[in-house]
Structures are given as C-alpha cells and as structure tokens.
Amino acid sequence: MSQHIKLLEKGTITSAKGFQAGATFAGMKSFAEDKYDLGIVYSTRPCTCAGTFSTNEVRSFSIRITEDNVRKGEVRAVIANSGIANAVVGDQGRKDALEMARLAAQQLGVQPDQVGVLSTGLIGAELPMALIRSALPKVKVSEAGGTQFARCMMTTDTAPKEVAVAYQHGGRTVTIGGVAKGSGMIHPNMATMLCVVATDAAVEAGFLRQALKSSVDRSFNMISVDGDTSTNDTVLLLANGAAGGQPVAAGSPEAALFQEALDMVCTFLAKAIVRDGEGASKIFEVRIEGARNEAEARMAARTITNSNLVRTAVHGNDPNWGRVIAALGRSGAKVEESKLSLYINGVCIMEGGLPIPFFKDAVIMQMRQPEVSFRVSLGLGDGSATAWGCNLSEAYVTFNSAYTT
C-alpha cells in the first residue's frame, strides 16, 4: 500500500463525505440470516458517475436502466434489492426497474434518471413490486447506513464486503468507500457480483470512467469463483466533490493518487468476493510475468484461476504443478516450454522448462496457508498480470446441486 493512502477502520461506502445509505427488509429473501433486502445509497450533492456492466448477452432490465442513466451522466443515488434478479421476465422487467428508479427518486427528491438500479437473486421471477412499494418508505438514509446497505445486497455471501481508504492532497482529505456482494460470479440461480463505490473527490467525468475501467480490469475482471459471468454484474462509481478542490482530470497531479486509491478499494473488494466464494476456504493468486504482452498475461492468469483441476489441487494442498502448466498451455498465451519457470509460494518448482526436485512436504505445508500463490514466468516479454481464484470444494458441489429443489 502506498504510504500516502490510509485504510480506514470500519470503512464503508458512507465513509465518503456527503453520502448516506440505509436498508430494510421487504420480504424478497428468506434464505439469509441477515434480513435486509432493499436499500438506497444517496449523495446529498450532484455527482459525476461511471459504471461497468455485465457483458452477458442475457441481461437484467435493472442493468439496462442503470447503464442508460449512467450514460446520461447524473446518477447520484442507487436502489438495490436482493432475492430476485429481475432477469428473464420479459418486458415486465423493464417496467419494474423503471418503477424502482421512480420510487427511489420520489423519496429522495431527485430525478428518476439520477438513480441506478441493482438487482441480484433468482432468475426468471418477477420483482414483488407491492412489497417494494410498501417497504421502501421504511428505508431511512444516513451517514451510519453503509453497512446496512452492504447487507441488503447479500445473497449467499456469508459477510458484508466493505472498505474505505483516504488520502491527503492539497490540504484536503479525499475518501473513497465501497461495498460489494457476490460469492459466485453467478450464484445458484442467483446472479451476480455488485459493487458501488463512492468518493467525495470532485472528478472530471471522462477521467472517472477511465479510472474505473482501469481499476475494474485489474480487480473484478481478474477474479473467478466459478467461471460463470452473470446477467446482472455491475460496478458503479459516484464522485460528489464534497471534499472540495478542483475536479481531478487525467494527467493532473492528483490523478495517479486517485487511481491508486481506487485500485485499492476495488482490489480489496474483489479479493473479499473470492475469499467468500461458495464453498471456498482459501484464496489463491496467480501471477504471470514475462508474457509477450499484457493481454496474453491476463488470459493465462485467468485460465489458471478458472481451471477445476488447479482449484481442486489447491483444495487438497496438492503441489500438482502439471495442472498449472497444462492450463497455461491452453490459455491462448504463447508458451515456450524451455523458458518456463514456476514458483509455488516462493518455492521454485520448475525452471527453464524442467521440473526441479523439491521437498514435497515443505510445499504442501506452504499450500496449507489460507493464501496460495503461483508465479509463472514465461520469459518471452514484458506482459504481466495477477488474478485471484478460490479452491473448488465438495461443499461447492453440495451447495450448488440442491438450490432450487
């Protein structure tokens, strides 16, 4: 972590000045012990905004409305629900997403196109709008409501995911806070990873979009729980300028600092999602170095984190490096066997394409750590990338074999 950027204790989305949040239980989910399923985030000031959205060809209307509103550029509030994904329900999904935005806007005194709508849960069921209409007035937003909001997005998550960091610049304190949910890329019929990040920095809209894309590419786009993307994946970023100062623009002195802080928030939340993956008990990191270019490094890192055989090896603390090399080989990245090196938690397993005799019990002990790291050097160029995955366990299979039945 940069020494200029501080991780805040009990940080959450409302750690950023001028943001309020709250949540209630509307009755859409019965499976979580935590009983919030409908919530709001609100900025007391106008915002610049940016978003990244699922590339799935089948998308919830909630995501489509949100993308439209982000494009219009004035989103300053978010309404979120869990339990129902509002996906694959025909045109009713569009009407319901629009009504959710309208209801939140009325309550907050803003315009409907200033509201983002996030839904996560069962695919193919309509939103229970009567429940939402009657419950929404119970949502009271405040600066203390960040964790409530984090909880209202949870489905099979075992814990809320929230973080905030702060930095000093030009005599001001700038804070970035965020919340996320998602213990699978797509859940047992319950879609989705969702994330909302809020900052009190003033940020020029073009740079905000660019900074978010860059952070997401290095964080949320580099994690995998089960290889399935969802119909509802969304990351939103709102910047309200409550910290004062000139808007951060590309190339400005503050831009690099803002980017680094945003990277920290996104990476923290992304890793929290993997760590809480369904049935997962440990996280592993795959670091690729020396690829021909960054695109190939990313492909290689993601393919290895997605491999069921690598993931079961991690589950079994098994230094089964042949699986890592075989996954690498099918990733699409150029590989020259004679230039390959592989390290597991720092122990060299293979060098110059040849296995190195290693003391297996020592590597097994290393792999018993809650975090395992594989570092692969391809020796072909400057491309590098890091991805994170989680172990594939019997519990994952059991959990996902019997969700709707």
Next chain:
Amino acid sequence: MSQHIKLLEKGTITSAKGFQAGATFAGMKSFAEDKYDLGIVYSTRPCTCAGTFSTNEVRSFSIRITEDNVRKGEVRAVIANSGIANAVVGDQGRKDALEMARLAAQQLGVQPDQVGVLSTGLIGAELPMALIRSALPKVKVSEAGGTQFARCMMTTDTAPKEVAVAYQHGGRTVTIGGVAKGSGMIHPNMATMLCVVATDAAVEAGFLRQALKSSVDRSFNMISVDGDTSTNDTVLLLANGAAGGQPVAAGSPEAALFQEALDMVCTFLAKAIVRDGEGASKIFEVRIEGARNEAEARMAARTITNSNLVRTAVHGNDPNWGRVIAALGRSGAKVEESKLSLYINGVCIMEGGLPIPFFKDAVIMQMRQPEVSFRVSLGLGDGSATAWGCNLSEAYVTFNSAYTT
C-alpha cells in the same frame, strides 16, 4: 443409426481386417486394477493415415513425433503407454519418444516413421525406458488383442472404451473399429484423451484427413469433462484397404457412408469418455438450434456443457434453467432473449424468452434419468450443434484434491 451401418457385438479396433494388437504390463502404473500399460496396434498392410492433435501450447514429445510421422503419411502401427505422459521433461522426452517408435518398428519389421507414439499419465516424469525396453518383447500382437490394447491406455478410466461398426458397399464389408481412453480432458496430472481408429477400407489420404477432422469436430471436440485440454490429446485413424475395392475419395458414392460410419465410431467413443468422466454418474446432452451459424452454435453448446453451475444442477437433478440461460449468454453466441426457447428432456421450460410454468416434480423425475437433454432454440438462423457433458459431483472434487499427495 443408419440402417446400412451395423454396430458389431464386442467390436474393437481389431475388428477391422488386417489389424492386430496386444499389450503387457511394464510397471509404469500402479494405480489401476487393470495391469496393462504398454501396447501395440499393427496393420499387416500399409496404411493411409490421419490424425488430430492437442492444441495445447505445452505438448508431449510423443505427440510431436506422432504428428511428424502422420504428416509423412505412412503410419501403420502405434505404440502406447499409460502411467507417464512424457510431457514437460525437456529434450529427454524427444529421445524417449523416438526410441519408443524405433523399438516398436524393430519388433514389427517396419520403419520408425511408420509408428505413432501415444503416452498418457503423469506430467513432469521421464519415461522409464529400461522397463519399456525389457517389457516390449512380451507384447504379442494378434487379432484377439484389441481389448488388451484398449486397456493399456487406461489411467483413471473405469472401463475400456471400444466399438466397431460395419457397412456393405459394392459387395464388400467395410469395418471401422476404435478404442479410446480418457475420463477427463486432462486427468489429475495424468493427461489426456487418446483414441485410435482402424478401418479396412481403402481410403484416399486427403479424404481420410478431411473425414477424420469432420468426425472429430462433431464428437471428441464436443465433449467436456472438466474443461481442461491436455498436453497429449490425440486421435489417430489408420486405413489399410484389407476390405478391397477402390480407395474412397471425396465425393465418391462410398464417401458419405464411410463418413457416417466414422461419425458413429467417434461419437460412441466420445460419449463413452464423458460417461466415464471422473466422479461422473450421468451424461447430459446440449442441443443448440437456430443459432446465427454453426460456429456460434458450437460455442454455445460447449459453454453450457462446461459450466460448473449447469453441471452441479445436473448432479442434483435440479431444473435450474437460469444457469443454462446465463451460460448461453456468456458463450459469445448472439442471443435475443425474446426468441429463446428451452426444453429439458422434451419438456418446454421457456418459450419466447418467458419462463413457462412447469410441474417441477415431473422435470426432476426426468432429470433423474441417466441421460439428461437440454435443447435450446435461439430463433436466429440455421446454426445447430450438439455437445455432451457430465455431472460435477463431490466425488470429482475428492478424487482430484488428493492425487499426488
């Protein structure tokens, strides 16, 4: 099945005239109850030959030598071993693969470049050539040896995979027989699906290559056990003309019949591999219709068979169709939600993009069958494809978590 093509009882690779096979135990594997691990297939006559090979960037030298020899065009014998993959062992792998071809050639009285070499097993270990040299003379080839050869390729397979079909043409009986192994695309550190197909048809070499590619694209390339391709995947096809007649050429009257028979052999063996997938107890078929083109249909079918969430739903007899649609949506195939239909074992679950109320218990009963079928109609064009996958079970995870440790 075409009425012109007959499935033979107890058919195997030596059902084709002029082919002999045999195997022995050299001591390379200790984990299988079946104790063959070194074998030979031999044609008493010269052959035309064709092959398809793993696209993995990391490949065994066995595969590279075999590909070279197939390119030279006179392969008429195959030596195979299981237990050791001869992959990721540096240049020693090349020397050993060449020596295996040389040893088999000497024993059979043919040239080394007339021999294909197939290896499957642990990655990163050298072949025990001393064992192979001393055991190979014990391999006696005969027309009764097909099943022995099928067994010598087995690693975690629970049963040998073999089949033969025959058709009549121009007063001759033409037989195509084949054997295969592979209960994962890549095994717990043991690579590979391998397949050898033999026919007594005379087949022009160009058409033989084209016919094999076409069959493999519809069979082996459409199955998935765990999404991992291996360093050693190989399909070989030898045609020795012992049935007599003019060589089958593209566009000839016999070509379509030969292709259909070859498709049957390859599809039978491909499905046998999936059925015997590690930890698998049932197979499922994904049929895509109405895609914009065949390439998109293939992508869609393969993505759905590879989805861990679909595979765990099949395991749990769970008609969790949202997972099928979500996997479809990320496959890269164009989807228009309002044109989608989905059937599970013939029961319509979704039509025109809207879920249809179905009697869940009835669908669950359907899914308890040993074969489950998903049929998805995209309503966009003429592209269609079929792929096969197997359930993802707790047993798969347990098995793959503790292989080398």
